Amino acid sequence: MSQSIYGIDLAKHSFSIHGEDEHDKVLIHKSITRSKVLSTFANISPAIVGMEACGTSYYWARELAKLGHTTRIMASKYVAPFRTGAKNDLNDAVAICVAVTRPSTRFVKIKSPEQQAILLLHRARDNWVHERTALLNQIRAMLAEFGIIAPKGRHALQTAIPEALEDAENQLPDLARAILSDSYDHLLSINQRIADQENCFNMLVSRSHNAQKIMKTAGIGLITATAIIASIGKGEQFDKDRGFATWLGLVPTQYSTGGKPRLGLITKKSDKYLRTLLVHGARAFISANGNRTERLSLWCKDLVERRSFKRAVVGLAAKNARIIWSLLSNDTEYQPL
Template sequence: MTCTTVGVDIAKNVFQVHYIDEETGEIVNKPIRRAKFMEHFVNRAPCLIGMEACSGAHHWARQLTKMGHQVKLMPAAFVKAFNIRNKNDAADARAIWLAVQQPSKPIAVKTEVQQAMLALHRTREQLVKFRTMQINSLRGLLTEYGEVMGRGRAALDKAIPDVLARVAERLPATLIDTLREQWTGLAKLDQQIGAIERRMRMGVKEDRAVRAISDIPGVGMLTATAAVSMIGDAKVFRSGREFAAWAGLGPKQTGSGGKTNLHGISKRGDTYLRTLLIHGARSGLTHSKEPSQWLEQISKRRPPNVVIVALANKMARTIWAVLAHDRPYQRGYMSLKPAPTVALGKESTFR
């Protein structure tokens, strides 16, 4: 029994597959236990397998690719358009089967090393969020007793010793001890975040692609490692413009009747990568000692935030160019297409 296209809805324990048997024409939509999933495809002829790019999808894509199958990972938002009416495993598998046959840009299957770097990024991001929550919680609790502190970690560290000393005279010791423990716990979070960043720097030394894009102004260690890991294979994108649009840095379009209106950035794609690019552009714009002529001209015509997003878009295009063409970053490099040669006959004239 052979099949050409298979839709797979992956889950924790039970997977759902949908395909059409070419020999009998029967529509097959059945569940498969996780332990039997690889056994189901090991003896099949190579076929196209579609899956949503969700948890565990890259692992299964790597395993199926080793067997000779072609795996296409798709965003869940793209698959959702093909899910009609009920939302269950059978309907999801059928929607994936329909979606994988449509022309679309697949998500590159990531290696285990790339996923490991992204896991470090997610862990660090979670710790940073928890640290911010802890700081805001301390400020909010002490505001209940009339003690208002400035925003930010530096203002908190500077003011909280005196604040705790003042409120200790009228509040229970149990609360004061708890607040002091929460404050000292911020230092432990700093140590954990610092340890993760040191491990990321070790990865920078070993990855040539990360080192190459780290030379781009505004691209630091976090942006470089996240970009290389999320892109996977840069040649999946046809151009830097397409990669920038994939990151959500392109304009959103609306229109009808042949008229197209451009609005703000679409904010599609991964929010984390887009945030790093915009923060890097803001830092590069602020600390640039020798801004380019393009940056000086656009700064005269546009507001600061618009300039920052435009610079982030340009950084994304530059990242793609360095990775796709496997060349080092060169400041002031101009990519120009050669002018077409025109054969001139005897009757050709110049005017």
């Protein structure tokens, strides 16, 4: 028996819904308030409900699934081609209703609350790291204004700050010392927050066999491992390893015609955070390659010589993505290359 199709345009307070049955007859086409969303769908027979990916889409997908509906989340780029007329909420709901039925549309795997909580931890840490970097640069600039040139590196600067504050001969005004002292205290507070969050990552890894398994891959640490597990689970949404690498934007852009393949720079699609972690991990591994003679190290050295250091980094990141997908999807243990 065919199911009815519904498209819902999510928002904070006003939600637009468009629904059609298997004969393309319009069942509903209106906007409702947030408080009426669940009651409206509770009175609808189990149907396919499509929505665009956004900050609240996982929550609504889970809630509507509890009512017996099949929920599908898709990127907005799959919806835009089917929008007709002006850009408004009801027209968006119609476009979502059409896009959710297309066989070429790719859907986002619905995350659990636990997965979302882990990703919140990652976003919080990332925010604190950016704030710490900005604060260190500000302190460095403030010291330079009084002729005090701080050494390079975060740890060296953190050591130099209290020394500058205690030095009575550097002619720092009392007001400047007070401001620098407050900034230094704030820096120590941020360091403690980041350390606490990294302890949480250690705890998460200790409870996750999959995270421990993929950490055996070259250049993969606890932050990358927990982020990947929280983002893709076991990777069942991808048909093969290249699909995961493509989703991360680690494959070349293709512009081919007339049977002539033309490859350009990497696409840089989808999850920038995961891609950044994989690239940084690959860079750290290749930088510390040294005189190692295992197969993977020799492969990296050869790639650096043939294609340059940066291309080798991206190449290793893409290889790691494929290895990780294989470990998760096939439930196998890592075998060193």
